[in-house]
Amino acid sequence: MKTKGKPAIILLSGGLDSATVLAIANSQGYACHALSFSYGQRHSSEIDSAKKVAAFLGVSDHVVSTTDLSAWGGSALTADIAVPKQGEDNGIPVTYVPARNTIFLSHALGYAEAIGARDIFIGVNSVDYSGYPDCRSEFIQAFESMANLATKAGVEGDPFTIHAPLLQMTKVEIIKEGLNLGVDYSMTRSCYDPTSEDEPCGACDSCRLRDAAFAELQINT
Numbered sequence: 001m002k003t004k005g006k007p008a009i010i011l012l013s014g015g016l017d018s019a020t021v022l023a024i025a026n027s028q029g030y031a032c033h034a035l036s037f038s039y040g041q042r043h044s045s046e047i048d049s050a051k052k053v054a055a056f057l058g059v060s061d062h063v064v065s066t067t068d069l070s071a072w073g074g075s076a077l078t079a080d081i082a083v084p085k086q087g088e089d090n091g092i093p094v095t096y097v098p099a100r101n102t103i104f105l106s107h108a109l110g111y112a113e114a115i116g117a118r119d120i121f122i123g124v125n126s127v128d129y130s131g132y133p134d135c136r137s138e139f140i141q142a143f144e145s146m147a148n149l150a151t152k153a154g155v156e157g158d159p160f161t162i163h164a165p166l167l168q169m170t171k172v173e174i175i176k177e178g179l180n181l182g183v184d185y186s187m188t189r190s191c192y193d194p195t196s197e198d199e200p201c202g203a204c205d206s207c208r209l210r211d212a213a214f215a216e217l218q219i220n221t
Contacts, residue, residue, distance in 0.1 A: 007033055007060065007112075033060050034062040035104075038065070040069045076192070095192055101124065
């Protein structure tokens, strides 16, 4: 357990990016409060990964919140819709979960205000990613502005900062940063459609981005 400096909320999915963000926040001296979501996703292995990563890297607390986004579906990750393999179609892919990062950040904002944290970390990336609209810098900036208009802390002059340290990094750069900070990527899960044995499919967009980066670094995972 790490209880160092001022508190921060870290959105921790159990994937490569969020594990790196947790390591970055830890290295900056924050007392990290990890927040993961059981959101009705078709595969729960990422929650197990998040717990492993949180325990390995060290957090002040780890909350797993239940928010059932499968109630309305609309995504290959929450409904009976096939996950595309060997390349997504043009445009926003079917693996996009409607408003997911907005919902997750809203929960993180409430958690932050309740415990006196003013820093929220999220592992969005707009370089090597699948084209989701809620992974762009414009979204992060807009949410931060909204957070400071919508909260008691914000209107009383104690503003929130949304940190997205991976926003302009490639997957290779992200992995290098994480390795320098001691991340064990074997604990992370990135696959959109793992097998019944919880092995990565190797063909979905997330697997291909991850595998290509590790291959470029000549690292086996």
